[in-house]
Amino acid sequence: METKSDIRIHVVIVSHDPGLWFDEMLESVAAQDHRFVDVTVVDTGSEADPTARIHRLLPQATVLRLESNPGFGPAANRVLEADPAPGFIAVCHDDVVLAPNALRLLAEEAIRSNAGIVGPKYVDWDDPSALQQVGLLVDKTGTPVSTVETGELDQQQHDAVQDIFAVPGGCVLVREDLFRAVGGFDPKMSFCYEHVDLCWRARTVGARVMVVPSAAVRHRQRLQERLPSPLVGRLYHRHRVRTLLSVYGFWHSLRVVPQAMALSAVGLLAAVITGHVSQARQIAASWGYNLMRPGSIGRRRREVNRARHVGDAHIRLSQARGYAQLTSFLTGRSGAAGSTGLGRELSPRSTFLARLSRSRVSVVVWLAVLILVLLSARGLIAGGIPAAGGLVRLGSSSDLLSGWWSEFRPVGLGQEGFAPTGLGVLTVLSWLFFGQTGLLRTVLIVGMVPLGGLGMWRLMRPFGALWIRVVALAAYLANPVPYNALANGVWDALLLYGAVPWLMGAVLTGARLIPFGSSDEIPSSKSRRTTLLREVRIWLPSSWQSRQRPLAVREILAVGLLLALVVAMVSEALTVVALVLAGLLLGSVLAGTAEGAMRIVLVAVAGAAVAAVLNLPWLLDGFPSLFGDRPGGGSENSWAELLRFDTGPFGDDRLGWALPVAAVLPLALAHDSRLAWTVRGWTLYLGTAAVALAAEQDWSPVPLPRPEVLQVPGAVGLAIAAAMGVAAFQVDVRRYRFGWRQFVPLTALVALVAAMLPLLAVVSDGHWNATDDDYTYVAPFSDDASGDVEGGEGRVLWIGHPDVLPLGSWKLGDELSFAVSDGGTFPTVAQRWVGELDDRTRQVGEAVVGAPTAGTRRLGAELSQWGIDTILVAERLAPLPYGDLSQPAPGWLFDTLDGQLDLAPGSLTAGIATYDNTALSPRAAALSVAVPPDEGASGQARLLLAVQVALWVAALIVLARLSTDENRRRRASRGETR
Secondary structure (H helix, E strand, C coil): CCCCCCCCEEEEEEECCCCCHHHHHHHHHHCCCCCCEEEEEEEECCCCCCHHHHHHHCCCCEEEEECCCCCHHHHHHHHHHCCCCCCEEEEECCCEEECCCHHHHHHHHHHHHCCCEEEEEEEECCCCCEEEECCEEEECCCCEEECCCCCCECCCCCCCCEECCECCCCEEEEEHHHHHHCCCCCCCCCCCCHHHHHHHHHHHCCCCEEEEEEEEEEECCCHHHCCCHHHHHHHHHHHHHHHHHHHCCHHHHHHHHHHHHHHHHHHHHHHHHCCCHHHHHHHHHHHHHHHCCHHHHHHHHHHHHHHCCCCHHHHHCCCECCCHHHHHHHHCCCHHHHCCCCCCCCCHHHHHHHHHHHCHHHHHHHHHHHHHHHHHCHHHHHHCCCCCCCCCECCCHHHHHHHHHCCEECCCCCEECCCCHHHHHHHHHHHHCCCCHHHHHHHHHHCHHHHHHHHHHHHCHHHCCHHHHHHHHHHHHHCCHHHHHHHCCCHHHHHHHHHHHHHHHHHHHHHCCCCCCCHHHCCCHHHHCCCHHHHHHHHHHHHCCCCHHHHHHHHHHHHHHHHHHHHHHCCCHHHHHHHHHHHHHHHHHHCCCCCCHHHHHHHHHHHHHHHHHHCCCHHHHHHHHCCCCCCCCCCCCCHHHHHCCCCCCCCCCHHHHHHHHHCCHHHHHCCHHHHHHHHHHHHHHHHHHHHHHHHHCCCCCCCCCCHHHHCHHHHHHHHHHHHHHHHHHHHCHHHCCCCHHHHHHHHHHHHHHHHHHHHHHCCCCCCCCCCCCCCCCCCCCCCCCCCCCHHHCCEEEEEECCCCCCCCCEEECCCEEEEEEECCCCCEHHHCCCCCCCHHHHHHHHHHHHHHHHCCCCHHHHHHCCCEEEEEEECECCCCCCCCCECCCCHHHHHHHHCCCCEEECCCECCEEEEEECCCCHHHHHHHHCCCCCHHHHHHHHHHHHHHHHHHHHHHHHHHHHHHHHHHHHHHHHHHHC
């Protein structure tokens, strides 16, 4: 076909504060060998007027100055305001240099091939032998893929003219009538992705899109000098989703959009796992932004459909097969580098995929972990978790709010005081879950396992090697602690399992303990030999002055907020934190690396002070219960069982020794800091086991919680020690000649795999050996309960060991505890935190304990004054045959209750004994149960609660501000280094 050399080309250049390169760009346009070229420069709010500069090189050019910068696409659309004219429009950036024949070659090929849009070959601005882009492939989800490899040299291997789905921005030649027919660039898109959207819409009207590699263009691609990278990423994701929702027809939208959403969910999960939080926010916000604007999307869809001449099925034939994002990740190619149309260097997706490609093992590991958790806990997720032991129900969101805001607490016979901070935390979380407290409870139980694993992953990140994190994660997840805690109903241990690695990481980062501090903050070798007293004087000034002061405040505030949250949810958290602190300090001394010990103490103490302030005023009322009130010597686990973490159905065989065996490797091989961290890990492991043994044998002078709670730091320490084996294998094993040490790593690997076998075995079980039943159906809580008190207004007296009671309790003698709850409603989380025992409730316990000595025969009548309608004596965590945990009640208790004339044995349930109080009348119950709160103190209590909320919000805002400032400082520092 004969081409026309007199076709008119209208060059539209969009500029914004162009640099020195702009002159070279204008000269390249003036040097074009095509005769009929009109030039319009649209300046988007540049500080300096470029008109004189433009007219010096292009005297005939038209300059349109805009007051602000609407973005590339909307600015280029200003050409639509001119009268229509036959020919082509060449839309150019202000940072490209065209070869002298570029426009002519593009126009000739467009005429020869009857193409609507054509694009050139892009090469590097400084090195024209390096390729940047030669057209873009686009998959069905709108993800573009470059056709060239990163760093690929131009050897004419891509110089064949070909159809392509889209061409990147920089210099694009569009038929003028086509540009008007599709309405130009999408006015809602600015700065990125508008060229892909234009090419896609051009295909819907039947136009061809082609790339002409013989036309070469140099491109600077320096968008990051004009826009912040997070903004570019946010706009790219937002515009891609907008195109996806706009250009497909109805049926293809039903097919493709759910696939794109699922792929985005996978990308979001991968971003969170690999620590790219900003990328995760961009992915999530892109869908939220567009789905919140159905009117704009609907109008765009109608515009596309009115102009459509080609169906989606035909367009799909020209798209890239599969999912470009997933393929790029799995193959390690950064092929999506040009996905924004900005070029390889600036693409936020290319940066993300490049990082993901380096973290493919991380993503694969975490996908395997999540699949394992979902499969092994599928019964708990789908069927619910019984309210056995401490796994209490939450109630409704309104119940949580009213319980937190009220000064009347439904514990014992009713108390007046400040509500637990934990109720406020759960209230906020219930709002985030849209009132689905059942789902929230499942997440706070099952979700603690992956949360703890993620915390361990983050804790080991400063050690560098990926496989160190993998081994630490495997050792932590294989530990029996969380699974025995679930089987024994110890919610506190599950919450601590998820929180302790994060808390340790925050403390160690704040203390700048090697390798958790940056190189300029690590003490020198001279300071390492100083005493602790000298170290305090050295550290305090350097950490609280000038540049390091915001960082020290930020880290201490982070420790304080995290510790405040943990203490609010777990009463025994302070005991566990003390064990962590003692283990780290003692381990450092034993390893001969005492430097940083005082910094750990100072950060922990400062963080604890912040946590105490944030938990006021509940801390004042609830302080006596923060250390628990559990009778010692309950379970009597042996030393060997505690070393295997064998406190339940897990860890009870020879495989229970596999984890300690795997952690022996670094003791045999490690040196230097690797040995130091191994010693710290073993100190935590053995120290917490010793404390748990003291609690089990009743050697401790103070009450201690269950061993699952105490041994959470030991699980962290054992995981650290096992992970140090990887570092020792990589570094220290080379120091030795071939011998027995070379076989130690293989033994440790076999032991670690063996430790994982029990966890893999419960996949078929589906509920982690958790109990399948609870006491919620026992009278007076069952629907068909028929007690002496109408309307279920009487109270319930619970007696038993605290390990098997489903609510917080107070000590009753040496072996038992007791609690009082309202009848008709099974205890909820509101009865989890009991606080200090008040005088009225103490009288109930004294009446039961004193009955044998006083020879009482009508205990029911005595209990009637407090509205006690039912007595429940729990001896098992759950009714037989469910639940392995049992704590038999002493014989004197049953002899006393059975000998009462006004206590009648109730329903028979194996595991819990029921006694009905026949002496209680409905009128007496109604009068004794109602305890109105003191209205005079409500104003003061609510004021203090409002102050508490303000303190939490202020702390979060300050932490966010300090973190933002620190991130900016680090980015600036990296920029100066480059």
